[in-house]
Amino acid sequence: MTERLDQIFVVLKHWLLGYLPESWQTPVGVVISVVCIIGLYPALFAITTVLERKGVGRMQNRLGPNRVGPYGILQPMADGIKSLTKEDIVPTSADAVVHFLAPVILVVTVFMGFAVLPMGRNMVLVDMDAGLLFYFAMGASTELSVFMAGWSSRNKYSLLGAMRAVAQMISYEVALLLSSVVIVMMTGSLSLVKIVEAQNHYSYGFPHWFIFTPWGLAAFIMYAIAGTAETNRSPFDLPEGESELVAGYHTEYSGFKFALFFLGEYVAMFSISGLGSTLFLGGWMAPFSGLQFIPSWIWFFGKLFVSMCVFIWLRGTLPRLRQDQLMNFAWKFVLPMCLLNLFVAGLWRFMGEGWLRWLVCSAILILAYVSLGREGMRRQKFGPRSYRYAE
């Protein structure tokens, strides 16, 4: 029974495909999976927007949206109808083609990332050998769409927002990759399915998730920071800093194109969270061996939900960083920690079993964290500003 519930979607898909001729089964199966992914994540996006607005409202002792439907849960529908019926404005001097392509590329590349994410036992669209590499390749092309949007709008706010976004995303992309490389070093595989399998064993009822090791915890923290910056979420939402850049790179977008940017951003958050839970939190695995009777996909989406809540919590808490703080943090703290973590992971691998490797690895990481935090993040004293005028 539990086995069947666990595999319900897989079984359902095979049952549907059973009615088709042999040669059609593979392409139609892919189409079904793609349609499911494309339908599911926007639905989650709708739920998350209202959750976020209500959650942040509560953190600020407000009620949040509560007018549309009971407790405001139909708010996303109202928003969707509004954005669909709004006029779609393209500035006269904008590059219309690129302006149109930018949101499309963003949404397409963001959805491509889900192709390799295992969302449950046997629930992965493509079990690629280089899944992680594919994921990061797709993730990196969101920068392209952001820059396309900023450049084609022919608006200085858009361009500034896009420049900021590209600078930020490239800086944190490095940290994101380096923190994931540790996992690849340990499992010896780039396939996300294999990475989940590598964590899929329990001792004393507790799972062997990578987050429960010193290097895994450090990598997870760095991954979370870099992932937040990569998806342009608060406190790293400088590219769309409302207070100084109107709306950043999507200033000149309205109507459904704007909604696509919004959708792309949230779906990117889902995908980063999904990859994070796959790499560090055991993907679709239950957190205790006694809870394995609950279907695997519930665990995956539960982890997704928890990480979205953390994203919302962070947004309700932290103010936006300054550009120099952002860059200092990326290159002076996150990157050195990631590089050190590579070394620590190697040490862990070759020190053999025993308590000694726990002690040594933890000590190195904590020492580095404290000293880097103290030195790298020290408040800098600037002298009086000096200007040199053009002659």
Place this chain on the structure above:
Amino acid sequence: MLGDGILKGLAETAKNFAGSFVSKERMTTVEYPEERLPLPEAARNFPFLVYDGDDWEKGLRCVACQICEKECPPKCIYIEKSKDKKPDYVGKPQIYPAKFDIDISVCMSCQICVEVCPFEAIKMNTEFELATDDRFGGLLLDRKELARSNEYYHQIHPTEASEVDARLAEEKAKVEAKAKAAAEAAAAKAAAPPAAAAPATPIAKPAAPVEARPATAAKAAEVAKAPAAATAPVAPKPVPGTGSDGAASMTPEDKKAAETPAKTNEGEPKAQGEPKE
């Protein structure tokens, strides 16, 4: 250490998040259309016309003296006088407004019309949900839309309304006392033709050079106390000093004009009932 500030902040927001579900003091939001805070007594926005009794048309206190129309800084009041007369609260026949319009899209809620009105006929309302889909007609209120009962006035401004009621009762008592004194004097003077002294009509004659003798005025005031208490429901008793002092001989118009001499910059004579154009 790096990051402890973030943890502190996260704890703070978590506390707020959880607290907003538990404590009522945290959630200060008043969900307006369903629940609303009581307006403070001093709240005001646009003027309305007070009427006594049940019939708004009969009971309007306004006598179309047009002082408010002249004083109104943005000129948002338009008054047309009636051709006929009807008795006011004292019983004296007065002109009434055949037309009284206030354009609340022009009105700036300065309350000057209220301050200059000698008849306590125009007061400030607290209604604020005046949105309309008709930009011109919907915001131009005629006298029917402006009319509100005295009870309504008591509801929205209780203190002020009872003060006004006390003042009006006092003035009415004075007028009645004076009429009685005049009638008695007339009766005493012309003892031979008794038909002349008929105190049934309580019309005050402000121009009549009658000197109210202290004794009779005090006596008349004693008599007038009973109706005064009846007409002022909130006022506990008539204001002291009603009896034998010189103010007893003043009409309500005189007194009001004496109280607010600076506000009627058109000159005191105009404040006397119906000014001439």
